[in-house]
Amino acid sequence: MITTRRVATVVPWAAGLAALLAWEAVVRLRGIPAYILPAPSLVVTTLWSNLDSLLASWLYTIKITFGALFLALAGGVALAAAFALSRTLELALYPFAIALQVTPIVAIAPLILIYVDSTTAALLICAFIVAFFPVLSNTLIGLRSADPNLQDLLTLYGATRWQRLRWLLAPSALPYLIAGLKISGGLALIGAVVAEFTAGAAGRETGLASRILEASFRTQIPKMYAALTLVALTGIVIYWASNALSRLLLGRWHPVERDRL
């Protein structure tokens, strides 16, 4: 299939715009009340009139999301490297990692909120737990997937452990790490929002989830949509950013990026 770069840029935007216009048209033509389905234009004006409170909450959610993502990245990579070096360590700790991964975060969050004084710290921990497993598991597979012939070659030339890590294992693991990061980015946002729903926190230090809850209690449907829009926007930006990072790091050599449009 022949698709030019321009088509690839225009089509998603055009489709998004068309969907918004259709939404607007349906709401207006059918006269659907705003407390059931607000039109996109109303969502935008609501966003604008509540900008101060929404912006502060948005920044808070962004802080939790990226903080958790950073922790997941650092923790996941460090743990994967440790596992790659020591099979015993992997056997001992991997079950814990899996247990944390498979237990729903909404079930753990209340406990963490009890144990940890600072709500911010508790939310960070929750989002981290959701986000770190894909990084750990992908990086570990990546570290183990180095070409066995290249492994032999490095042995033949007497490479040290550090040289092997730097020149073979780390670059081999990079595409896997980035694939993990793409998953974790979305999960960190989900973790941040879900944990905040569970926390049900009120006050200054709160994120978009609290705004959505508030608006829902007061049946301010347009405001719910406005906050939701910001959550979705954050997710899309994370997706874009991880794709850009992937292109930057793998651009020229990895088939995933090299054969792109």
Added chain:
Amino acid sequence: MSAKIELAEVDKRFANGVEALQSISIAIAAGQFVSLLGPSGSGKSTVLRLIAGLEAPTGGRVRIDGAPADQRTQAMSYVFQEATLMPWASVLDNVALPLRIQGSARRTARQTAERALAALGLADRANAFPGELSGGMKMRTSIARALVTRPAVLLLDEPFAALDEITRQRLNDELLTLWSEQAPTAVFVTHSVFEAVYLSQRVLVMGGQPGRLIADLSVELAYPRAPAMRLQPSFMQHCQRVTEALERGQACAQANRP
């Protein structure tokens, strides 16, 4: 620079119980070009890996210039059937890798690598990535990487098996030129009778499972060798002898099968 290779009564049994080699004794003089020829599963690659010190023998001894293979001091290089390049590094950095491992600074390693690439006609592809090269160019890069350290022993495991006939012939000639310049001891594993005779001074025919040495045939054809030589009767006679030995090996492998 070159080194002498000795395998004395070498047995190799893998951890999974497969017996790969049985009582193999081979002595290869310094600077010699030797081919290992035999059907799949006759242990050719295992011999190479034992010489490289990538595997340890379960019986017997492998010595490089008198020292055990895993304690050798001489530079050794290995060319695999696949080019085995790092896809994330440029052609130049791939070739510079062995020098970097040995502790050369990035700049000096790259300069030496540039000369090695030029010797294989790849000077203008130094900044390309492996994914951008043809199969023949990848293999050239792999050979440049093997020769950049000026090894005393050069091990080649069916390096040209996946290439087309014309590229293969051209690389055979280039390999011989580079071998005569650097004069390492070369051990070349192949399936091809013609390739074995064309390249080497000696053809070791292997057969059976576990692998044994069937024949040790010397090739009395003068260097430099040229493609035209393939049409001469003496070349054909050598090929005939090697083919007969190969068939003998297959016959005795079949006779031994339970």
